[in-house]
Amino acid sequence: MGSLSVSANSSMAAERVVVISGKEVQRPVEILSATNDEFDFVTVEMKEKMDPKIFASSLRDSVSHWRQQGMKAVWLKLPIDLVNLVPAAVDEGFSYHHAEPDYxxxxxxxxxxxxxxxxxxxxxxHIGAFVMNDKREVLVVKESRGMFKRMDLWKFPTGFAEDGEDISEAAKREVKEETGIDSEFVEILAFGHRHEQFHGKSNLFFVCMMRPLSFVIQWQDSELEEAKRSLQLNH
Amino acid sequence: MGSLSVSANSSMAAERVVVISGKEVQRPVEILSATNDEFDFVTVEMKEKMDPKIFASSLRDSVSHWRQQGMKAVWLKLPIDLVNLVPAAVDEGFSYHHAEPDYxxxxxxxxxxxxxxxxxxxxxxHIGAFVMNDKREVLVVKESRGMFKRMDLWKFPTGFAEDGEDISEAAKREVKEETGIDSEFVEILAFGHRHEQFHGKSNLFFVCMMRPLSFVIQWQDSELEEAKRSLQLNH
Structure with a gap:
């Protein structure tokens, strides 16, 4: 999404007419610094601390200004250390779009x-790693918590991809974290789509075929009870 | 994730010693109502309005209480109409985990x-719909905005899955919204994983083979310039 700077300064001046003691006067309006994009969305990224009342007033004037300009929507990004501005934004008609730990x-x-x-x-x-060596031995683990702990099952290493992490990278990382084994991604064997998994969000589960590059299992006490290269798949 | 109710009431009483005018006194501490899960995570879901100062004090006492109990983490869900409690929570050491429009x-x-x-x-x-009829005609569209508008290209209908929506349902919905054509999902032809696409998040793009069930194209002015079943794939 390309963006075009509307104002490089902290604010740009406009004028509005206000009535004070029955007398019309012009007073400068502080429009918050913002960028526009090709969809006519305005983005405001607050960085400096500001008094919440002054912020509320500037935001009201700014929204009115952008509405007159025909803008379609306003994005407002508030870092967590400006949390005291959040109530003012909601009072001015904003709703939440998303949050990350710091904004x-x-x-x-x-x-x-x-x-x-x-x-x-x-x-x-969500990935599951099917790590098989040349002897057709498959790497399996037991979990030390959660549903699988209670079921006392041997299972493949599994885990969630992190932000921005590729499926293949997530599979390599989870195998390494859970068992100490280095592995390389070969192919995706199957995948499935499940819904209502975590706060209403969906999971895409990919079973990844992996080839081991090392053969010494290291215990990861905090997450796994045991890691074992055991389940033989001889015909 | 199963959950176990710790307290059905709005609060449970504990005691702490406070020093008032040099004299130690016991005063009741209001522990916020919460549920525990099998991971020793505590969940507080605030529903009633509360004075922010009283909330800050209760939250501080509650966190201290749960820490003593050996709980690992606290989840705190605040609906948007309790936005005035957010600064107090951040002051007490909470960070954002996620947000939806209403909480x-x-x-x-x-x-x-x-x-x-x-x-x-x-x-x-993200889905792309390859809708082909028995004459091997493929449904293509032109977009009225964004990058593809400028490129003046015919393309397959595409779009993002909504919350909780299956890949196949998203493909059907997008084809219907963009062209008015009813279709059924046949199979996934290919997929790819791209990163850093929107606020640092990744896209999984699935190309879906679809079979048309209706044949009258309806224009969708707001999103698409034209919709056309045109690109013949004769051998």
């Missing part, structure tokens, strides 16, 4: 057309 | 072990 993204739809704010991430990527 | 989820890691809060969704599911 909250709010949004306000301005247009009269149907709301088409892009959705944030909706899925987690 | 914010905060989290506080209590344990001295490595932080293992489960990650929220990290991927969007």
């Amino acid at each position: 909250l993204m709010l949004a306000c739809w301005l247009s009269k057309t149907k709301q088409v704010l892009p959705s944030y991430a909706t899925n987690r990527v | 914010l989820m905060l989290a506080c890691w209590l344990s001295k072990t490595k932080q293992v809060l489960p990650s929220y969704a990290t991927n969007r599911v």
Whole structure:
């Protein structure tokens, strides 16, 4: 998404007419610094501390200004150390869009057309690693917590991909973390899509065929009870 | 994730010693109502309005209580109409975990072990629909905005899966929304994984083979310039 800077300064001045003691006066309006994109969405990224009342007033004037300009929506990014500005933004009609540990993204739809704010991430990527050596031995583990602990089952190493992590990288990392074994990604054997898994989000589960590159299993006490290269698949 | 109710009431009483005017007194401590799960995570879901100062004090006492109990982490869910409690939670050491339009989820890691809060969704599911009829005609569209508008290209209908939506359902919905054509899902032809696509999140793109069930194209002015069943794939 390309972006075009509307103002390099902290604010740009506009004028509005206010009535003080029955007398119309012009007073400068502080429009918050923002960038526009090709979809006519305005993005405000607050970085400096500001008094919440002054922020509320500037935000109100700014939203009114952008609405007049025909902008469709406003994104408002507030780092967590500016948390005291969040209530003011909600009072001005913003709702939450997404959050990461260190910031909250709010949004306000301005247009009269149907709301088409892009959705944030909706899925987690979950991998299962089928690590098989030349002797057709498969790497299996037991988990020290959760459902599989109670079932006392041997299972393949599994885990969730991290932010921005490729399926193949997630599989390599999980095998290494759980067993100490280095491995390389060969192919995806199967995948499935399950819903309502975590706070209403979906999981895409990929079974990855992996080839081991090392053969010394290291115990990971915190997460796994045992790691074992054991389940022989002889015909 | 199963959960076990710790307290059915709005709070449970504990005692702590406070020093008032040099004299030690017992005063009741309000522990926030919460549920525990099998991972020793505590979940607090605030529903009623509360004075932010009283909330801050109760949260501080509650966190201290749960830490003594050996709980590993606290989840705190605040609906958007309790936005005035968010600054107090951050002051008490909570950080953001995720947000949806109507609520914010905060989290506080209590344990001295490595932080293992489960990650929220990290991927969007993007679909492309290859809709081909018995004459080997393929449904193609032109977009009225964005990169493809400027390139003046005919392309397959594409779009993002919504929360909880299956790949096959997303493909059917996008074809219907963009062209008015009803279709059924046949199979996934290919998929790919791209990163750093939207606020650092990844996209999983699935090309879906679809069979058309209706044959009258309806224009969708807001999103697409034209929809056309045109590109003949004769040998």
